[in-house]
Amino acid sequence: MSKSNFTRRGVLKTGAVAGAGLALPTYLSAAAHTGFTNAPGDSEVVLGFNVPQSGPYADEGADELRAFELAVEHLNGGGDGGMLNTFSSNVLDGTGILGREVKYVTGDTQTKSDAARASARSMIEKDGAIMISGGSSSGVAVAVQGLCQEAGVIFMAGLTHSNDTTGKDKKANGFRHFFNAYMSAAALAPVLQSLYGADRNAYHLTADYTWGWTQQESIAAATEAIGWNTVNNVLTPLAETDFSAYIAPVLNSGADVLVLNHYGGNMVNSLTNAVQFGLRDAMANGKQFEIVVPLYSELMARGAGANIVGIPGSQNWDWKIENQLGSRYAGTNAFVQSFGTKYGFPPSQAAQTCYAQTLLYADAVTRAGSFNPCAVAEALEGYEFDGLGNGPTLYRAGDHQCFKDVVVVRGKENPENEFDLVEIVEVTPAEQVTYDVDHPMFAGGALGECNPGA
Amino acid sequence: MDAIILQTLNGLDKGSAYALIALGLTLIFGTLGVVNFAHGALFMIGSFCAVTLSRILSYSYEIVDDTRTDFLGNPMKVDIPYVHSWFGESAGQTIIDWSVPLAILFAIPIMLFVGYVMERGLIKHFYKRPHADQILVTFGLAIVLQEVVKQIYGANPIPTPAPPAFTGSLDFGVWLGFDPNTIIYPYWRLVYFFFSAIVIAAVFAFLQFTTFGMVVRAGMADRETVGLLGIDIDKRFTMMFGIAAAVAGLAGVMYTPINSPNYHMGMDFLVLSFVVVVVGGMGSLPGAVLAGFLLGILQSFASMNWIKDILPGIDQIIIYLVAIAILLTRPRGLMGRKGVMED
Numbered sequence: 001m002s003k004s005n006f007t008r009r010g011v012l013k014t015g016a017v018a019g020a021g022l023a024l025p026t027y028l029s030a031a032a033h034t035g036f037t038n039a040p041g042d043s044e045v046v047l048g049f050n051v052p053q054s055g056p057y058a059d060e061g062a063d064e065l066r067a068f069e070l071a072v073e074h075l076n077g078g079g080d081g082g083m084l085n086t087f088s089s090n091v092l093d094g095t096g097i098l099g100r101e102v103k104y105v106t107g108d109t110q111t112k113s114d115a116a117r118a119s120a121r122s123m124i125e126k127d128g129a130i131m132i133s134g135g136s137s138s139g140v141a142v143a144v145q146g147l148c149q150e151a152g153v154i155f156m157a158g159l160t161h162s163n164d165t166t167g168k169d170k171k172a173n174g175f176r177h178f179f180n181a182y183m184s185a186a187a188l189a190p191v192l193q194s195l196y197g198a199d200r201n202a203y204h205l206t207a208d209y210t211w212g213w214t215q216q217e218s219i220a221a222a223t224e225a226i227g228w229n230t231v232n233n234v235l236t237p238l239a240e241t242d243f244s245a246y247i248a249p250v251l252n253s254g255a256d257v258l259v260l261n262h263y264g265g266n267m268v269n270s271l272t273n274a275v276q277f278g279l280r281d282a283m284a285n286g287k288q289f290e291i292v293v294p295l296y297s298e299l300m301a302r303g304a305g306a307n308i309v310g311i312p313g314s315q316n317w318d319w320k321i322e323n324q325l326g327s328r329y330a331g332t333n334a335f336v337q338s339f340g341t342k343y344g345f346p347p348s349q350a351a352q353t354c355y356a357q358t359l360l361y362a363d364a365v366t367r368a369g370s371f372n373p374c375a376v377a378e379a380l381e382g383y384e385f386d387g388l389g390n391g392p393t394l395y396r397a398g399d400h401q402c403f404k405d406v407v408v409v410r411g412k413e414n415p416e417n418e419f420d421l422v423e424i425v426e427v428t429p430a431e432q433v434t435y436d437v438d439h440p441m442f443a444g445g446a447l448g449e450c451n452p453g454a
Numbered sequence: 455m456d457a458i459i460l461q462t463l464n465g466l467d468k469g470s471a472y473a474l475i476a477l478g479l480t481l482i483f484g485t486l487g488v489v490n491f492a493h494g495a496l497f498m499i500g501s502f503c504a505v506t507l508s509r510i511l512s513y514s515y516e517i518v519d520d521t522r523t524d525f526l527g528n529p530m531k532v533d534i535p536y537v538h539s540w541f542g543e544s545a546g547q548t549i550i551d552w553s554v555p556l557a558i559l560f561a562i563p564i565m566l567f568v569g570y571v572m573e574r575g576l577i578k579h580f581y582k583r584p585h586a587d588q589i590l591v592t593f594g595l596a597i598v599l600q601e602v603v604k605q606i607y608g609a610n611p612i613p614t615p616a617p618p619a620f621t622g623s624l625d626f627g628v629w630l631g632f633d634p635n636t637i638i639y640p641y642w643r644l645v646y647f648f649f650s651a652i653v654i655a656a657v658f659a660f661l662q663f664t665t666f667g668m669v670v671r672a673g674m675a676d677r678e679t680v681g682l683l684g685i686d687i688d689k690r691f692t693m694m695f696g697i698a699a700a701v702a703g704l705a706g707v708m709y710t711p712i713n714s715p716n717y718h719m720g721m722d723f724l725v726l727s728f729v730v731v732v733v734g735g736m737g738s739l740p741g742a743v744l745a746g747f748l749l750g751i752l753q754s755f756a757s758m759n760w761i762k763d764i765l766p767g768i769d770q771i772i773i774y775l776v777a778i779a780i781l782l783t784r785p786r787g788l789m790g791r792k793g794v795m796e797d
Contacts, residue, residue, distance in 0.1 A: 058609045
């Protein structure tokens, strides 16, 4: 005699579990009828801004968020319009994106890849974000870019400087406006040669993650090409706050230059420690000991205070560049005016790249006439534009990297005010920092196919 | 040789912080029998006492300087600290520059009060509860305190420099016959080491040479007997909680120029300080101090490049490896007493 295991309760349980399982990938099913993930309705479109609100890059994250808010305000027709008035493309008219009001949600990456992915996933799946932007850590950017590729949304990277973001980890759905470590090295090396000569011994302290590795590799290659010797490269944990144990051995290492491949709070702390240990006043190998910070920012200069005076580095952009170098960098003053009026201080380079990325996304959607990520990607690939503060810029189709001039700076000796901490030494033209798509430092990955999601 | 001396010096400041925090932890455990996971938060609050005093002293009013323009081309708004107006620019700036040492006086009453409120308001209700409950509630309290600080001061580290007189560094190597610039050590880290030594000595002297201290020590040894003698030992233990909080707070105040205060710094030190207490021996005050300096210096040595070349990442785990080794060979820690946490 057979006995059935089916019960009423068992069937109900099984049904409930199966129903929940089928309903789980809501972002895929919701968008299925339109052919891509999180297709917006007729009235509004949601963008997701994923920035570090805690951790060593929290300063940059806060400024990125301000810039995103300002960009959304301008896209919706608020404020003075900022760079909409100077952007070489004139399709954005302050009525949102394709007639939809722009809404946004924010997340805290905590400068950790897992937290950043969880935050981005939540914005895509729960809030219906059709584009994710933000950054300040390349580890985070690479992780979130991968997620966006899988989910079928566009990732407009914020501050991410690792070669890998548009190198071995590049993705068809990901786009980077910010410059990269190779470009920093290419711009900085000739300036370092003229400042400190060709006979130098460099000691590198390097943040132990993708950005630090590629920056160290790029700077070492560029400085060795001008005759410098790399004495040592010591990796430091990203979460480190006291670098004294790493700084202490530098003076006795035979080095006469310390290269700090650190950024944000890391750089403020390591530079402060280096100054505390007397490196800036020391002599080594018969020369004045020097410190180099390849990736610079006004925010870091503010945190480091007087310690940063005279130290060279590179930037993606500087808020004084249009005033000092003219209308080639149009858009800068418009952005500084908008941002400064709203927040009371000038924007950082992190803010500028995030603002530009938001406008570039809106512009690409408008030119494509569609929110479909593949149509947007096609509109961005090979796109040449101007008027966003960096001069003529190309979004290269082969790797989704922007190519534009690089600003070489150093800490200003006698600042005129609390925001005038960095002086522009020179601007390196885009042609001098351009490289082939298959350059060895960027090899190992492929863009792949654009993923529209559903 | 110079590298060994340099790393020994380098370990002293971190070891000083471990020792001070572990000393407070041990005082609380020895007197009240409570495992206080909120002790790192007290270190953090001490740091923010320095930040707060610095902000109070720098409190300013705004004037408009028509002769200069700001970054937007508008007349420049200039902040003038009130102390500049009251004491003159030079004396006023000196007061602001010395805000960290001055914060010692500011922090002591605040930390005593915080400790008193923490003990009377929450921790006393957990005296008779299992250690697991005490750990959970104090850990929860630590999270609440750090989130409160995060809300008030933000998530970013706040640079709080040492007075200009202590911002340079000492060419220590010259004193020992080495070439100039061989062993450089920042003045403030030396100040921190000596300050810690004084605080530790003061705590031991207080316990050893005062009547109050003798009663506390007697209570630590046999609480019931001291109670039967008609002494209100609970009141004294509450005061010891306040003193332990003040010790952690002072450690935090003086650490601000070394490491910019941030809301998470207490947690960073807490876990390591607990390892220090365990290695030193639960309930042993000299053990806590000894283990603090020992592990601080060991951590510094593990950061030497040639050691990391052989054992990559050793600087991140050395303290835990040493703790395992010591607990395997001396289960009660370096100076632990029989019967403590063995019930």
